Amino acid sequence: MKWIAVLVLALAALPAAAQEWVPMRSAQLQALDKVTARVTIIEARVGSAATFGSLTINLRACQGRSPDEVPDAAAWMEITDSRAAAGAPPAFRGWMFANAPGVNMLEHPVYDIRVLECR
Template sequence: MRARAIRGALALLLAGAAPALAQEWEPKRVAELQLLDKVTARISVLRATVGEPAGFGTLTIRVAACNARPPDEVPDAVAWMEISDSRRGAGGRQVFRGWMFANAPGVSMLEHPVYDLRVLDCK
């Protein structure tokens, strides 16, 4: 429950509820994601363009927003993603929807039996 409250507060922050802080993030066009197939132990880096679906195994990843800190600040990146899995029903069932932070992957993460995903950077 605590993680859900933190995610909600961070989502409000990024959505503009606190304009002074939200201005510290710069919108970017490409999310750099690290993916792990837990069955094969294959690690891949995927560059997903904002607004365009990208695939990895049975996952379809749609990055709706990707923001990074300015170069003169502590590096961090955050991406709003919607992830669906084609194995989980016809047309794909949504398995994740929300913000993922590069420097705090445990705050909001994909919970999937086969795949692990984290944000590396926004470019």
């Protein structure tokens, strides 16, 4: 019975070790203008703002996986639209995930932003 408890504890520790995030300095984002079908790759640095059309993308954090793990990226962003009414909330605020873009995404009629990777 004791070996079962040890096995359960060992297996429980595996997912936690496989989910370690590493802070990165910048993010590579894919921006889409839905009207013109123009796709642009944007390099954004943590703590800086990048623009695409009427959007301002403030990258607050970018986390990646270590090289020995399955590649993934997560970026914390606040995206504002200069065409929004004064006092309107940001168009997006939160984490975006490269491997699960549908989990938390920008809902905008003209633009789409997606995280490709953190560097």
